[in-house]
Amino acid sequence: MSSLMIENGRVVDPATGFDAVANVYVENRTVMAIGEAPPNFPPDATRINAAGLVVAPGFVDLHAHLREPGFDHVESIETGSLAAAAGGFTTVCCMPDTKPVNDNAAITRYIIERAREGSVHVRPVGAISKGMLNEEVAAIGTMREAGAVAISDDGSPVMNARLMRRAMQLARDFGMPVMTDCEDQSLAGGGVVHEGLTSTRMGLRGIPALAEDVITLRNLQLARDTGVNLHISHLSTARSLRWVKDAREQGLPVTCEVTPHHLALTDEILQYDGNHKVKPPLRPPPDRDALRQGIAEGWIDAIATDHQPHAGSDKMQEFDRCPFGIQGLETAFALSLETLYHNHLIPLTRLLSLFTIGPAKALGLACGRLEAGSRADIVLLNLDSWWQYDVNQSLSKSKNTPFHGRYFQGRVVMTIVDGKTVWQLG
Amino acid sequence: MTGLLGIEPLERSDVEEILSRSVQFQTPRNEASPRSEALRGKLVVNAFFENSTRTRVSFEIAAKRLGADIVTITTSGSSVSKGESLVDTLNTLGAMRPHAIVMRHAASGAPQFLSRHLAAPIINAGDGTHEHPTQALLDARTILDHRESLEKLRVAIIGDIAHSRVARSNIHLLSKFGAEIVLCGPTPLLPETMREIASGVSIERDVPRAIEGADVIMMLRVQLERQHESNFSATEYFQFYGLRLEHLSLAKENVLVMHPGPINRGREIASEVADSTRSVILNQVENGVAVRMAVLERFSR
Numbered sequence: 001m002s003s004l005m006i007e008n009g010r011v012v013d014p015a016t017g018f019d020a021v022a023n024v025y026v027e028n029r030t031v032m033a034i035g036e037a038p039p040n041f042p043p044d045a046t047r048i049n050a051a052g053l054v055v056a057p058g059f060v061d062l063h064a065h066l067r068e069p070g071f072d073h074v075e076s077i078e079t080g081s082l083a084a085a086a087g088g089f090t091t092v093c094c095m096p097d098t099k100p101v102n103d104n105a106a107i108t109r110y111i112i113e114r115a116r117e118g119s120v121h122v123r124p125v126g127a128i129s130k131g132m133l134n135e136e137v138a139a140i141g142t143m144r145e146a147g148a149v150a151i152s153d154d155g156s157p158v159m160n161a162r163l164m165r166r167a168m169q170l171a172r173d174f175g176m177p178v179m180t181d182c183e184d185q186s187l188a189g190g191g192v193v194h195e196g197l198t199s200t201r202m203g204l205r206g207i208p209a210l211a212e213d214v215i216t217l218r219n220l221q222l223a224r225d226t227g228v229n230l231h232i233s234h235l236s237t238a239r240s241l242r243w244v245k246d247a248r249e250q251g252l253p254v255t256c257e258v259t260p261h262h263l264a265l266t267d268e269i270l271q272y273d274g275n276h277k278v279k280p281p282l283r284p285p286p287d288r289d290a291l292r293q294g295i296a297e298g299w300i301d302a303i304a305t306d307h308q309p310h311a312g313s314d315k316m317q318e319f320d321r322c323p324f325g326i327q328g329l330e331t332a333f334a335l336s337l338e339t340l341y342h343n344h345l346i347p348l349t350r351l352l353s354l355f356t357i358g359p360a361k362a363l364g365l366a367c368g369r370l371e372a373g374s375r376a377d378i379v380l381l382n383l384d385s386w387w388q389y390d391v392n393q394s395l396s397k398s399k400n401t402p403f404h405g406r407y408f409q410g411r412v413v414m415t416i417v418d419g420k421t422v423w424q425l426g
Numbered sequence: 427m428t429g430l431l432g433i434e435p436l437e438r439s440d441v442e443e444i445l446s447r448s449v450q451f452q453t454p455r456n457e458a459s460p461r462s463e464a465l466r467g468k469l470v471v472n473a474f475f476e477n478s479t480r481t482r483v484s485f486e487i488a489a490k491r492l493g494a495d496i497v498t499i500t501t502s503g504s505s506v507s508k509g510e511s512l513v514d515t516l517n518t519l520g521a522m523r524p525h526a527i528v529m530r531h532a533a534s535g536a537p538q539f540l541s542r543h544l545a546a547p548i549i550n551a552g553d554g555t556h557e558h559p560t561q562a563l564l565d566a567r568t569i570l571d572h573r574e575s576l577e578k579l580r581v582a583i584i585g586d587i588a589h590s591r592v593a594r595s596n597i598h599l600l601s602k603f604g605a606e607i608v609l610c611g612p613t614p615l616l617p618e619t620m621r622e623i624a625s626g627v628s629i630e631r632d633v634p635r636a637i638e639g640a641d642v643i644m645m646l647r648v649q650l651e652r653q654h655e656s657n658f659s660a661t662e663y664f665q666f667y668g669l670r671l672e673h674l675s676l677a678k679e680n681v682l683v684m685h686p687g688p689i690n691r692g693r694e695i696a697s698e699v700a701d702s703t704r705s706v707i708l709n710q711v712e713n714g715v716a717v718r719m720a721v722l723e724r725f726s727r
Contacts, residue, residue: 195617196619197619197622197623199619200588200617200619200620200622200623201434201594201623202534202535202556203534203535203553203554203555203556203557203591203594204534204535204554204555204556271535271538272534272535272536272538272539273539313511313513316511316513317511317512317513317539318512318531318533318535318536318539319533319534319535319536319539320533320534320554321533
């Protein structure tokens with residue numbers, strides 16, 4: 001029996017509103033008590049001095065690409081979950097765009113099995129359509145039974161509204177949340193950056209905000225029709241956010257997430273560097289500002305990384321040819337802390353809720369809390385120390401980040417999963 | 427900045443210096459072309475990843491007249507199909523230790539990308555739908571051969587501006603001199619945001635209005651291969667956006683008609699206009715070598 005005592009940290013649990021300096025007592029995989037030692041707590045428990053640190057529930061990422069099976073040369077569940085641990089994440093939902101696609105229970109079970117060796121809890125997201133080909137609905141019910149926590153066709157969003165409606169009806173029946181990337185692929189038309197002044201100036205093909213907005217609106221209407229729990233992935237435009245807000249005010253069970261990079265960056269920084277090529281594309285300042293406002297007003301439930309590892313050589317090409325996506329697990333918290341907390345947009349509890357109970361609730365996951373009885377997934381944070389991100393030290397197999405060499409204030413110091421330290425600052 | 431990646435990042439004084447230096451490289455009537463030993467013993471690599479005869483040859487002549495050794499490599503995408511990345515190709519080129527790399531590529535920003543990875547100065551000979559700086563410089567040289575100054579000129583640029591690197595470079599250059607720039611074309615080929623890329627730019631959807639009082643009319647090649655989808659039939663395009671003889675009376679009497687070539691006669695410009703006394707299209711070609719000599723001299727290491 002292993003026991004752990006995290007001493008004198010500032011314990012912050014957004015789920016309960018707890019925020020005070022206290023000790024956390026862990027036995028085996030469970031938080032036994034916060035504050036007073038539980039009866040018979042072993043006196044020889046391992047002690048961790050957390051004075052000056054924040055002790056919070058382990059982070060939950062709703063949107064990561066771990067690339068296994070099929071693309072182990074750019075990431076594996078092992079390396080992706082290590083990078084997650086280094087970023088303070090203790091639960092990671094992984095996207096189905098593997099090879100083969102996670103569109104059936106066998107693949108779902110395979111991922112869960114492989115994840116037993118990983119550092120953090122990995123929760124697979126299944127596909128909406130078979131092979132993510134937009135033709136027929138995937139095996140939603142059996143994937144649910146096998147442990148898939150949601151369905152999504154990720155970067156190949158379902159264009160066929162009839163298919164989407166059927167999938168949502170089935171998902172509602174099986175109690176499966178539906179996550180959607182929102183992009184009309186014909187309107188996006190092979191674009192590589194946001195359509196606007198920057199794309200015009202740079203001579204790059206644009207993806208209009210409209211491409212995101214029309215599918216966001218369609219999916220909200222389909223959710224209204226079917227009653228499914230809808231989660232909008234990496235929302236990036238002011239108008240889509242307004243429609244999500246409207247839907248929620250009308251009582252629809254809709255949640256949404258944004259990425260740290262869409263909160264921090266705009267298309268004004270583009271310089272034909274593949275590490276700035278993401279989807280949805282970096283938007284202009286008014287959209288970025290609307291997302292920050294949405295966070296401040298509480299319309300956004302979660303910050304999700306959209307961690308997308310790619311081989312270095314794939315990003316060392318002409319901008320048009322580079323694949324979309326950047327890795328994000330290791331920088332998500334520090335970047336968000338800077339953007340939202342150090343910039344005085346929201347208090348710490350609110351920021352932490354976007355990484356913990358917010359995402360957990362969006363998919364109905366039993367994690368993201370830090371109280372007596374909760375699973376001992378815990379993160380220790382230093383909010384003030386300055387550090388420099390060096391992608392060459394990354395635990396991910398890939399090195400595609402726009403934040404190499406950037407200085408951040410505040411970082412993850414230790415990550416505990418099931419009562420065991422899986423990562424700590426060296 | 428090393429090399430010439432575009433007109434946008436240049437200062438007005440840079441442009442002025444290049445334009446006045448290029449006068450020395452123009453060929454006076456009935457005389458031999460001027461030569462120089464400025465690049466004697468230096469190597470210029472002409473790397474053309476996209477088909478081009480005129481620009482490539484123009485740079486070759488310019489380099490030779492400066493005494494440089496020049497090698498031309500044309501790949502037009504075939505190296506990619508062989509599995510060789512752009513970086514690998516350019517590393518190979520870099521190993522030749524060139525004093526300048528002249529580069530044409532179908533992808534916007536390819537020269538910017540490579541300049542981050544190579545020591546040799548890169549001269550952009552046209553990147554995708556982004557910039558074609560030497561074309562804008564030779565256009566400006568051609569205008570100045572007929573006018574005192576670029577300031578306050580009214581210049582109409584007509585056609586597929588969205589997909590034109592020539593238009594972008596010309597807009598940036600003319601804007602630095604306070605010219606009045608009127609862009610004209612249908613919305614799919616001329617987005618409203620084009621108005622904001624430089625100062626002094628306005629948009630007209632009607633050719634006669636765009637041409638009214640113009641000192642210069644720049645026609646652009648209809649680049650069907652760059653439009654990705656066909657927005658216009660050729661005949662409809664010419665009817666609404668082609669330049670015809672009757673248009674010229676709307677402009678200033680001594681208006682200059684320009685075109686970067688190659689011309690699609692009857693598609694964007696009527697033959698009678700291209701061959702008229704107002705046309706300076708052949709002067710543009712001639713000035714190409716002089717301007718590129720000035721550019722190579724200035725930007726080679």
